[in-house]
Amino acid sequence: MSKKIISEIRRDHIFNLLKEGKRSDGRKLDDFREIKFETGIIESADGSAVVEMGKTKVTAGVKIIPGTPFGDTPNLGVLTTGAELIPLAHPDFESGPPSPESIELARVVDRGIRESGMVDMSKLCIKEGEEVWMCFLDLYAINYDGNLFDAFNLASVLALKTAIIPNEQYGKGEDVPLPITCLPISVTSAKLGSSLILDPNFDEENISSARLTVTTDDDGNFRAMQKGGQGSITLDELSHCLDMAVAKGEEIRKLIG
Amino acid sequence: MSGTTDMILVNKDGKRIDGRTPDEHRDIKIEAGVLANADGSAYVEIGKNKVLAAVYGPRECHPRHLQDPTKAIIQCKYNMQTYSVSDRKRPGTDRRSVEISKITAEALEKVVLTELYPRASIDVYIEILQANAGTRCAGLTAASVALADAGIPMRDIVPAIAAGKADGYVLLDLNKEEDNFGQADVPMAIVPSTNEIVLLQMDGNMTREEFDKAIEMGVRGCHDVYKLQKEALLNRYSDGGDSDE
Structure with a gap:
C-alpha cells in the first residue's frame, strides 16, 4: 500500500461534504x-469465512494442525496470523515479501x-510439553x-x-468445535480534517491523516x-x-451473534 | 501480558517491586550527540533499557521509487541486538520490528518539517542494546532527540512512555515483570505543545475508566520525558563539550 493517488477534485468533494457531516456515499x-x-x-479449511463491507471483500481460513508447543507455554495451543495483500485485490498491491x-x-x-482470549488456548493442549493444536489463521484481501x-x-x-x-x-477421536470464549470486534476510526468517520472506503482511507483501531470484548472492555x-x-x-468502538462493536457482535 | 505468576507486583502500600509508586517512571538518562558519523544521535537509558538512535539525512532517497516529490520521507529501522534479551534474539528483521519501525516513523512524521526537503529521505536507526520492557518508547524518545541533534527543523520533540496495568493497578512505565505478568500495556507518544497523540497502542484488558487513567498518567509521563529530552539537547550545545558543529 504505497502512496495511493486520489484526484484533488475528489478529495475536495469529500472534505466539503464532511463539513456538512455527510459522506460521498x-x-x-x-x-x-x-x-x-x-x-x-472452504471445505479444505478447518474454519473459514468471507466478509464483505461494501466493495471490500476478504476471506479468512484456519488450518488446525498438531505441533510442538513453545518452551515457555508447554500447555497452551499456538495461534499464528498472516495477512496477504495479493495483487488480485487492487492494482497497487504487489506480489513479493x-x-x-x-x-x-x-x-x-x-x-x-489473542488479548481477548477468544480462543481458549489451554484447551488446545494434547500432551503437555509435547503436542498442542496450532491454529494458523490466514487472511486474504x-x-x-x-x-x-x-x-x-x-x-x-x-x-x-x-x-x-x-x-x-489425526486419529485423536471425534471432531470438536474450537473452544471460543468471546467475540472481539475491532472498530477503526479514520480522521479526515477534523472529522472522525467509521469504516472508511478507499478514497476516505487514503486521504485520512490518522486512524485508530480499537478492539473490544463482549463486556465492552478494551483489548x-x-x-x-x-x-x-x-x-x-x-x-x-x-x-464509537464500544457502541458499534456491540452492534456488529449482535449481527454475527 | 499472557504470563501468570504468584509474584506480588504492587504491594498493599501501592509500592512496586522496584520500589516505585504507580505513577513514577524509572530512572531516565538521555544524552545527545553520541556518535561521530551520524548527522544526529542520542543514547537513552530508561531503567535497564539501553537504546541508541542515529539520524542520517536529509539525504538522497533510496530506493528511488519511494521518493516523494512534495516532501522528505522518514524511514525508520528499529532493531534489537542479539544479546539484548535473555534468550539470544535471532538477528535480522522480524514482524515485530517491522511494525515498530512503521509506527515510529509515522509518529515522527507529525513533527518533522518534511516539506522542506522534497525527494529526500531522513533515515532513523534505532538499536536496542538491552531490553527490559518499553523499548519502542525508549527508541522513539531517542530518535526524536537524534533528529533535533541533526538540526532537522521540527515543530516539537516527541517523548514516549508506556502506561499499563498490573495487579489491577494502573501503572506508569512498566518494567519487565509488570509487562510479562500484568494485564495491559499502553505505549504512547505525544506532541507536548498540543498534547496530541502520535503513537498509541494497547493490548491486554482495560475498562474505560482504567484506560482513561492510563492515558492521563501517560501524558504526564511524556511531559517528564520531554523535560529530560530538552535538557539533553541543552547540555549538548551549551557546555562546549565534544561538539563538532
Missing part, C-alpha cells in the same frame, strides 16, 4: 457499509484475538476498498468461531488498540473513537 459519519458474511466457504502494511494488519488482528483492519478482524472471528478441531484426521498514519489525534478525538 450517503452514509452518516459513524455508519458502516452493509456487512455481508458467510462461513464454511509481506509489506509493512500487511504485517501491521496481521499483527493488529492477532492482538485483538480479495477486493480492496478500504478498512481492511475491520474486515480482516470480522472474517477472523467468524472463521475461528466456526472452526473445528480435526481430531479424526487492543493501534493508532496509525502520519497525523495525530487529540485526547477528545480519542475519547470519541472509544465511544
Whole structure:
C-alpha cells in the first residue's frame, strides 16, 4: 500500500461534504457499509469465512494442525496470523515479501484475538510439553476498498468461531468445535480534517491523516488498540473513537451473534 | 501480558517491586550527540533499557521509487541486538520490528518539517542494546532527540512512555515483570505543545475508566520525558563539550 493517488477534485468533494457531516456515499459519519458474511466457504479449511463491507471483500481460513508447543507455554495451543495483500485485490498491491502494511494488519488482528482470549488456548493442549493444536489463521484481501483492519478482524472471528478441531484426521477421536470464549470486534476510526468517520472506503482511507483501531470484548472492555498514519489525534478525538468502538462493536457482535 | 505468576507486583502500600509508586517512571538518562558519523544521535537509558538512535539525512532517497516529490520521507529501522534479551534474539528483521519501525516513523512524521526537503529521505536507526520492557518508547524518545541533534527543523520533540496495568493497578512505565505478568500495556507518544497523540497502542484488558487513567498518567509521563529530552539537547550545545558543529 504505497502512496495511493486520489484526484484533488475528489478529495475536495469529500472534505466539503464532511463539513456538512455527510459522506460521498450517503452514509452518516459513524455508519458502516452493509456487512455481508458467510462461513464454511472452504471445505479444505478447518474454519473459514468471507466478509464483505461494501466493495471490500476478504476471506479468512484456519488450518488446525498438531505441533510442538513453545518452551515457555508447554500447555497452551499456538495461534499464528498472516495477512496477504495479493495483487488480485487492487492494482497497487504487489506480489513479493509481506509489506509493512500487511504485517501491521496481521499483527493488529492477532492482538485483538489473542488479548481477548477468544480462543481458549489451554484447551488446545494434547500432551503437555509435547503436542498442542496450532491454529494458523490466514487472511486474504480479495477486493480492496478500504478498512481492511475491520474486515480482516470480522472474517477472523467468524472463521475461528466456526472452526473445528480435526481430531479424526489425526486419529485423536471425534471432531470438536474450537473452544471460543468471546467475540472481539475491532472498530477503526479514520480522521479526515477534523472529522472522525467509521469504516472508511478507499478514497476516505487514503486521504485520512490518522486512524485508530480499537478492539473490544463482549463486556465492552478494551483489548487492543493501534493508532496509525502520519497525523495525530487529540485526547477528545480519542475519547470519541472509544465511544464509537464500544457502541458499534456491540452492534456488529449482535449481527454475527 | 499472557504470563501468570504468584509474584506480588504492587504491594498493599501501592509500592512496586522496584520500589516505585504507580505513577513514577524509572530512572531516565538521555544524552545527545553520541556518535561521530551520524548527522544526529542520542543514547537513552530508561531503567535497564539501553537504546541508541542515529539520524542520517536529509539525504538522497533510496530506493528511488519511494521518493516523494512534495516532501522528505522518514524511514525508520528499529532493531534489537542479539544479546539484548535473555534468550539470544535471532538477528535480522522480524514482524515485530517491522511494525515498530512503521509506527515510529509515522509518529515522527507529525513533527518533522518534511516539506522542506522534497525527494529526500531522513533515515532513523534505532538499536536496542538491552531490553527490559518499553523499548519502542525508549527508541522513539531517542530518535526524536537524534533528529533535533541533526538540526532537522521540527515543530516539537516527541517523548514516549508506556502506561499499563498490573495487579489491577494502573501503572506508569512498566518494567519487565509488570509487562510479562500484568494485564495491559499502553505505549504512547505525544506532541507536548498540543498534547496530541502520535503513537498509541494497547493490548491486554482495560475498562474505560482504567484506560482513561492510563492515558492521563501517560501524558504526564511524556511531559517528564520531554523535560529530560530538552535538557539533553541543552547540555549538548551549551557546555562546549565534544561538539563538532
